Amino acid sequence: METTPSQDPRRARPESRALEGGPLEDASPQNAPADGTGPPPFQSGTAQPAGAPSHKATNSLVLAILAPVSLFLTGPFAGLAMLLTYSDNGHSRTPWAAPFVLFSLPLIFASLSLRLALPALKQLPRGSGSRAAAAVALCICGVIVALALGPALDLVGVF
DSSP states (O other): OOOSOOOOSSOOOHHHHHHHTOOOOOOSGGGSOTTSOSOOOOOOOSOOOTTOHHHHHHHHHHHHHHHHHHHHHHHHHHHHHHHHHSOTTSOOSOTTHHHHHHHHHHHHHHHHHHHHHHHHHHHSOTTOHHHHHHHHHHHHHHHHHHHHHHHHHHHHTOO
């Protein structure tokens, strides 16, 4: 009795030929065998690519939330900068150092959030949840920028 399997007249799948070392054939649907052993057809779903506007809006909201939270991180360092730059009589040669330290990280987060939110607002349709997330991110970033402008304008002499 012979133990070798009988040769199947069907064509082998291209993946199995590549594993066996054989040449790959064209995997287009017109070259697929009639018995259904060919590759599955391309499924075009509703999945969005990684740089889609809804992902940009979500990421901008996350960065906008990190901006005010990072004030708690930079606050102690700003207090240390104020202690080191102000003298005993209350004057400083570098009055910009403490606000610079305080708002350095939040402004980085806010500017990155703005960079993601503005194109997302242009591309997303009205009424979508992602557009609302991008709008909220813009509002949070505006508050952070306004808070940072206060000490800057005070140093210039506007207030």
